Amino acid sequence: MLEKYEGITPPQESTETMQEITGRNFDIWNSALQTGNPKEVAALYIADATFLPTVSGEFKKGQCGVEEYFKHFLEKNPTGEIIQEEVQTLGADCYLHSGMYNFKVGPGDDRQVVEARFSFAWKKDDHGEWKIVHHHSSAKPKS
Numbered sequence: 001m002l003e004k005y006e007g008i009t010p011p012q013e014s015t016e017t018m019q020e021i022t023g024r025n026f027d028i029w030n031s032a033l034q035t036g037n038p039k040e041v042a043a044l045y046i047a048d049a050t051f052l053p054t055v056s057g058e059f060k061k062g063q064c065g066v067e068e069y070f071k072h073f074l075e076k077n078p079t080g081e082i083i084q085e086e087v088q089t090l091g092a093d094c095y096l097h098s099g100m101y102n103f104k105v106g107p108g109d110d111r112q113v114v115e116a117r118f119s120f121a122w123k124k125d126d127h128g129e130w131k132i133v134h135h136h137s138s139a140k141p142k143s
Contacts, residue, residue: 038070076105
């Protein structure tokens with residue numbers, strides 16, 4: 001799965017810090033968005049993942065729910081960039097990644113920035129691959 005994303009190699013947990021693993025996993029997720037393929041994005045979530053998406057009021061469950069959301073969101077050509085983040089290690093095989101990110105969305109010359117908050121809970125699956133267990137993303141409230 002990871003070899004599909006040019007320039008991104010699988011994490012080397014024995015030598016990488018959790019912060020480095022977190023950065024790499026976000027890059028993999030963001031690269032999956034760039035494919036425009038909702039199945040590619042959904043494959044990064046566990047089968048029974050929970051998801052509270054940025055531009056939908058619905059609570060999504062499972063890879064099918066994730067894929068359904070991204071069918072529409074990927075039409076906006078999103079590119080994510082982390083602005084502020086925290087990583088909380090919950091064990092050797094699990095962590096919480098939260099903070100603020102910006103998405104550039106829209107066609108080439110008319111891209112708009114959407115400021116949002118995020119939380120990802122990641123854990124290793126039975127095959128040793130990092131997967132998203134829970135994802136919450138919401139537009140940043142106007143101050």
